[in-house]
Amino acid sequence: MQPVATTFFFCFLSGLTVLSGILVITQKNAVHSALALIFGLLAQAGLYLMLYAPFVAGVQIILYAGGIMVLFLFVIMLVNLERSQKEEQFNKQWLVGLLAALALGGLLVAVYVKGGELFPEHIAQPIESSNTQEIAVMLYGNYMFAFEIASLLLLVAIIGAVVMAKKRI
Amino acid sequence: MLDYITSYLSSNTTPGQAGNVFWALVYIMIVFGGVSVAVMAMNWLERKALAHFQIRLGPMRVGPHGLLQPIADAIKLLTKEDIVPAEADKFVFWIAPLIILCASFTVYIVIPFGPTHAITDLNIGILFMLGVSSLSVLGVVMAGWASNSHYPLIGALRSSAQMVSYEVAMGMAVVSAILMTSLNKTGTGTLSMIGIVQAQQSQQMWFLFKFFPLGFIAFGIFAIAMVAETNRAPFDLPEAESELTAGFHTEYSGLRWSLFMLGEYAAMIAVSSIAVTLWVGGWMRPFPNWLAGETWDLVFSLIPGFLFLGLALIAFIGVVRMPKHPYFRIQTIGLAGFGAVLALIGLVLFVPPVRDRIQDIFWFVAKVAVFMYLYIWYRATFPRYRFDQLMRVGWKVLLPVGIGVLILTAIMGVLV
Numbered sequence: 053m054q055p056v057a058t059t060f061f062f063c064f065l066s067g068l069t070v071l072s073g074i075l076v077i078t079q080k081n082a083v084h085s086a087l088a089l090i091f092g093l094l095a096q097a098g099l100y101l102m103l104y105a106p107f108v109a110g111v112q113i114i115l116y117a118g119g120i121m122v123l124f125l126f127v128i129m130l131v132n133l134e135r136s137q138k139e140e141q142f143n144k145q146w147l148v149g150l151l152a153a154l155a156l157g158g159l160l161v162a163v164y165v166k167g168g169e170l171f172p173e174h175i176a177q178p179i180e181s182s183n184t185q186e187i188a189v190m191l192y193g194n195y196m197f198a199f200e201i202a203s204l205l206l207l208v209a210i211i212g213a214v215v216m217a218k219k220r221i
Numbered sequence: 222m223l224d225y226i227t228s229y230l231s232s233n234t235t236p237g238q239a240g241n242v243f244w245a246l247v248y249i250m251i252v253f254g255g256v257s258v259a260v261m262a263m264n265w266l267e268r269k270a271l272a273h274f275q276i277r278l279g280p281m282r283v284g285p286h287g288l289l290q291p292i293a294d295a296i297k298l299l300t301k302e303d304i305v306p307a308e309a310d311k312f313v314f315w316i317a318p319l320i321i322l323c324a325s326f327t328v329y330i331v332i333p334f335g336p337t338h339a340i341t342d343l344n345i346g347i348l349f350m351l352g353v354s355s356l357s358v359l360g361v362v363m364a365g366w367a368s369n370s371h372y373p374l375i376g377a378l379r380s381s382a383q384m385v386s387y388e389v390a391m392g393m394a395v396v397s398a399i400l401m402t403s404l405n406k407t408g409t410g411t412l413s414m415i416g417i418v419q420a421q422q423s424q425q426m427w428f429l430f431k432f433f434p435l436g437f438i439a440f441g442i443f444a445i446a447m448v449a450e451t452n453r454a455p456f457d458l459p460e461a462e463s464e465l466t467a468g469f470h471t472e473y474s475g476l477r478w479s480l481f482m483l484g485e486y487a488a489m490i491a492v493s494s495i496a497v498t499l500w501v502g503g504w505m506r507p508f509p510n511w512l513a514g515e516t517w518d519l520v521f522s523l524i525p526g527f528l529f530l531g532l533a534l535i536a537f538i539g540v541v542r543m544p545k546h547p548y549f550r551i552q553t554i555g556l557a558g559f560g561a562v563l564a565l566i567g568l569v570l571f572v573p574p575v576r577d578r579i580q581d582i583f584w585f586v587a588k589v590a591v592f593m594y595l596y597i598w599y600r601a602t603f604p605r606y607r608f609d610q611l612m613r614v615g616w617k618v619l620l621p622v623g624i625g626v627l628i629l630t631a632i633m634g635v636l637v
Contacts, residue, residue, distance in 0.1 A: 083366060087313065090359060110348035118355030119388070122381050125362050129378065184345065185409055 062102060068095040082128045086121060093117045107184040235415075237330075237341020248340045252329050260486040261291040267597050274601035285539065285556035301475035306368060309472065313367035318477045321360030321484035327353050328491045333415045335504045335581030346414035347395060350495055351388075354450070357488060358384040361452075361469050364481070368472035376468030379458045379608060383449055386615040387456075391446035393623030394439040397630040398499040401428050401436070404634055418503030425510050429500040432633045439626050440500040442619050444595075447492040449615070451485065453596055455603035456611060493592035494585070501588050504581035522576050525583040529567030536560030 072092035079085045093116045100109035163170070191199050229241040236244035265280070265287065272279025280287025305314060331346040333339040343349050358381055365377020402420035403410030411417060421428055428436045449456040460468030470481045497503060506521045537560045543553045569575055606614070 081310075083310075083313070083363075087363070106343065106345045107348070110345040110352050113352035114348065114355060118352055118358070119385065122358050122362060122385055125359070125366070126378065126381050129362075129366055129374065184412060 058102065061098070065095045065098040065102070068092070069099070082131075083125065086124050086128055089124075090117050090121045093121065105183055107187055233337060235337055235339045235342050237339075237343075245340055248338075249330075252332075252340065253326065256326070256329060256487055256490060257483070259490060260483055261295070263486055263490075263593055264291045264294065264482075266593075267600075270594070270597045271601050274598075285543070285552045285559070288555075288559065295479070298475055298479040303475040303477060304472075306370065306472050308369045310367040310369065313363050314472075315477075317360045317364035317367060318473070318480035318484065319360075320363065321357045322480050322487075324353055324357040324360065325484045325488040325491060329487075331414050332491065332494045333418060333498060333503055334585045336415060336419075338504075338582055339415060342413050342415045344411070344413045344416075347399065347412050347417065347495070347499070350414070350491070351392065351395065354488060354491060355384070355388055357484065360484070364473065365469035368469075370472055372465045372467075372471045373469050376460060376465050376471070380452060380469060383452070383456065383458060383611060383615075386612060387446040387449040387619070390442055390615060390619035390623045391450060393620065393627050394443040394446065395495075395499065397435070397439045397623075397627045398428050400627070400630050400634055401431050404637065414498050414503075417498055418505065421502050422505060422509075427500060427502040429502075432630060432637075435626055435630050435633065436500065438622065439630070440496070442623050442626070443496055443500070445614075446619060447496060448596070448599060449611070451489045451492060453485075453489065454600035455605050457605065458608055458611060489593065489596055490589060493589045493596075496592060497585060497588040503588075504585045506580065506584050522580050523571070525579060526567045526570035526576070529563050529570060533560045533564035533567060536563060 069092050072088040072095065075088035076085045076092065079088060093112060097109040097112040097117070100106075100112060225241070226243055229236060229239055229244045232239050232241075236242075236248055268290070269279040269287065280290040283289045283293045305311060328350045330340045331343050331349055333342070361380045361384075362377045365373040365375075365380070368374070399410055399412060399417070401410075401424075402417055404424065405420070411420065424431070429440050430436060448454075452458075452460060458468075460470070465471070470478055473481060508517075512521075536556055540553055540557045540560065543549050543556065570579060
């Protein structure tokens with residue numbers, strides 16, 4: 053099936069992502085920030101879908117929006133919101149912040165201007181229907197070692213959390 | 222325009238794959254309406270069945286045998302005062318039921334009622350279903366927090382802990398079923414809901430009986446986890462009325478509360494249809510191999526019609542047994558009319574073109590209905606778990622068993 057109204061959906065989803073990103077840092081209430089972050093992550097899942105990567109989009113929804121953000125909210129609800137609302141939201145280092153923003157903006161503009169040379173001429177048309185299989189071949193075939201190392205790192209993190217949380221093991 | 226509408230009828234795919242917007246909208250309307258009616262019917266059936274489990278009569282006043290009770294309830298809920306607590310977070314309080322409702326209705330996009338009777342067939346179907354239905358926990362958490370009150374907050378915390386932990390066990394069971402789809406010549410499995418049922422068709426076996434007892438255990442894990450996932454008894458800790466009044470929706474009333482109920486029942490139907498698709502053969506009729514052949518096809522295709530005729534017969538027996546007092550005259554007429562409608566539906570289902578098209582939908586819905594009845598049965602018979610017991614079952618029993626089943630399935634898949 054041919055994609056419909058790609059420009060509209062791209063603008064809609066990326067606009068939603070940017071808007072919710074801004075809301076995440078400007079909202080005073082931590083729960084509102086977390087909610088804005090959820091909407092941002094969902095919009096990102098939509099963008100992955102537009103890039104012919106349905107598997108990544110599905111995993112984004114399950115892991116980030118459904119799993120991690122629930123834990124985020126869980127923790128935020130347990131902390132004292134009254135006190136955190138009175139705290140200062142932004143610190144006064146606007147000069148450094150401005151420089152960093154300018155550097156990042158310059159980089160983006162440079163990529164946009166010079167982008168034609170950096171990327172291949174023809175856009176590779178990935179096959180949407182075998183996206184899952186291709187990712188599996190990459191993860192468990194070509195990059196097996198790196199993948200296993202990454203999962204080992206996560207195991208170390210889990211053990212570390214248990215050691216820190218439990219007094220007697 | 223007319224061509225656009227009729228061209229789909231000759232194509233042999235779902236409207237989503239054919240890219241036909243008109244028929245996709247029609248399918249969405251049908252599914253949405255069907256699920257809403259099913260929720261109302263389930264509401265009536267649950268009250269009635271629970272009552273009979275406890276040797277009561279249940280709703281009897283509104284309509285014959287309380288058949289119009291769900292409509293009366295709906296009118297009551299719509300006209301009730303909608304209260305928002307003064308200290309509540311207005312926006313979050315307002316959006317929480319909508320999130321639950323959207324999450325539980327969006328998953329119906331990929332549910333395959335038949336080889337072509339689905340709104341669309343995503344190639345990440347099952348992943349999409351699990352992901353979107355896991356979003357409903359956000360609605361629960363938001364509702365509990367936004368109410369700014371103790372019982373809802375505790376309910377929301379319980380709910381999020383419970384749903385996150387049972388999702389893991391559920392995922393393990395689902396993955397072992399997906400592994401089974403890859404046992405074909407090419408060795409590539411599928412995540413698409415239609416593809417999963419077709420894999421069972423080509424392997425000539427429900428995944429429930431595959432590698433006996435592995436498929437059976439995986440199905441059992443899913444069947445337990447799905448009850449916990451939908452916050453139903455015996456795992457209804459988030460809304461345990463003896464401890465938390467009504468849990469996360471204590472502060473909700475009227476229409477918003479009814480949205481929670483609608484979302485909960487829609488989610489129950491959705492997870493039941495995941496179970497039906499993955500393990501019980503989806504839209505396939507029972508015994509397609511043992512009782513094969515044209516005669517058996519005909520016999521099985523007549524079952525829907527006869528079922529509705531049987532229901533009509535029960536309704537007419539009810540008419541005869543109604544008290545003869547004039548007070549019951551309207552109810553008697555109503556029940557007779559209901560029976561006549563059922564009989565008419567039954568007769569329509571005998572017409573060959575309708576019969577062929579409705580068959581797969583009928584078997585799918587019948588299988589889901591069994592699961593829905595099980596939900597009521599659980600609620601009537603099992604005592605509620607304590608929270609630490611619930612967590613122990615989730616993490617120390619279901620998860621290890623799920624991982625074990627997954628590993629054994631993979632080994633069996635390589636060996637066979």
